[in-house]
Amino acid sequence: MRLKDRVALVTGGASGIGRAIAARFVAEGAxxxxxxxxxxxxxxxxxxHEWLGIEHVQTDVSVEAECEAAVARVVARHGRLxxxxxxxxxxxxxxxLDCSREEWDRVLAVNLTGCFLMSRAAVRAMLAQAPRGEVRxxxxxxxxxxxxxxxPGDIAYGTSKAGVAYLTRQVAVDYAAQGIVCNAVAPGKILTGKTGRAIDPAMIAYSEARTPWPRLGRPEDVAGAALFLASDDAMYVTGENLMVDGGWMAY
Ligand SMILES: NC(=O)c1ccc[n+]([C@@H]2O[C@H](COP(=O)([O-])OP(=O)(O)OC[C@H]3O[C@@H](n4cnc5c(N)ncnc54)[C@H](O)[C@@H]3O)[C@@H](O)[C@H]2O)c1
Incomplete structure (x- = not known):
């Protein structure tokens, strides 16, 4: 029960890695x-949410008002985040050359601006609450x-994720003095429910060729790392981008 009574908000928790994180956090008492x-x-x-008996808040993370509302609902209902x-x-x-302006804007809006908007709403709420030990x-x-x-072949996605890694360090540095811990988990190839290009045999073969560990990743692999960073086992760890990639980036 490493997250006993901790209140957690998981965006993208309906499927894949987010679903595994939600399940692991619930199992750990959150x-x-x-x-x-x-x-x-x-x-x-x-x-x-039905499987785990928890609440689902309909939220598009690219919409500022919906991010604010999601955080406000958690705080109103559970007292803190x-x-x-x-x-x-x-x-x-x-x-x-194939990426339209609209496509670029949409990917950046969800992946990077969504992270910004949710983080801003969350940090604002966290700063208004009492710390638990050293951490607010x-x-x-x-x-x-x-x-x-x-x-490969996905400029908007890769750029958005570079931004997320940077945003992680920036938030960690700017709010460390106030007890905000901010880290990231960087998954390698994780087999989720994605369709199309993600499971194209050529892309799977490419990922297998890049991954020293003798299998591709599972959502639970990422959930374990997210649990560590969400728990008090991760003390004095902030601004970190933790690879969970079977050695992809070491190769
Ligand atoms: N699967 C991989 O190989 C892999 C590798 C590296 C990083 N990641 C990252 O892990 C995370 C999860 O990936 P996944 O494979 O589980 O994907 P997924 O598509 O299975 O799940 C993504 C979830 O995000 C939700 N979502 C999409 N747009 C949204 C929006 N605007 N507002 C709120 N929710 C929205 C979807 O409905 C879905 O539930 C993503 O950040 C992804 O970039 C995945």
Whole structure:
């Protein structure tokens, strides 16, 4: 019960990695609220909030008012917000010359601006609450190895994830004195319910070739790292971007 009675808000928690994080946090004693645009589970199965018996707040993280409302609802209902997980993201799969202005704007709006808007709302709420020990609140961003190395043929996604890694360090530095901890988990190739390009045999073969560990990742692998960064086991750790990539970036 490493998150006993901690209040956590998980964006993108309906599916995939976010769903695994929500499940792990609940198993560790947290009160979890999901903020997602949909309750549909991409990989199939019962909606996450029903499965876990928790609340789902309909939220598009690219919309400022919806981010503010999601955080306000958590605080009103549970009295505080201990952990924000910024997991919601979309991919596009287009290189520079094929990427329209509208497509670029949409990917950046969800993946990077969404992280900014949710973090801003959360930090504002966290600064208004009493600390638990040294820590007033924690943010765990889900970044990617893409953004550190190029995301082949996906300029908007890779750029957005580079921004998330930077935003992580910036928030960590600016609010450390006030007890805000901000870290990221950078997954390598994780098999979730994504369709299309993500499961294209050529992309899977590319990912396998890049991954020294003899399998691709599972959502639970990322959830374990997110749990560490959300818990008091991660003390004096801030501004970090923790790879969970089977060695991809070491290769
Ligand atoms: N799967 C991978 O291989 C991999 C690798 C590196 C990083 N990541 C990152 O991990 C995170 C989760 O990826 P996943 O594979 O589980 O994806 P996924 O598509 O299975 O889940 C993403 C979730 O985000 C939600 N979402 C999308 N747009 C939203 C919006 N505007 N507002 C709120 N919610 C929104 C979706 O509804 C979905 O529930 C993402 O940040 C992704 O970039 C994934």
């Amino acid at each position: 009160i979890v609220v999901i903020a997602d645009v949909t309750t549909v589970v991409r990989e199939g199965g019962q909606p996450t 201990d952990v924000l997980v910024n997991d919601a993201a979309i991919t596009l799969g287009k290189p520079l 609140g924690r943010i765990v961003n889900i970044s990617s190895q893409h953004g550190m190395v190029a995301s």
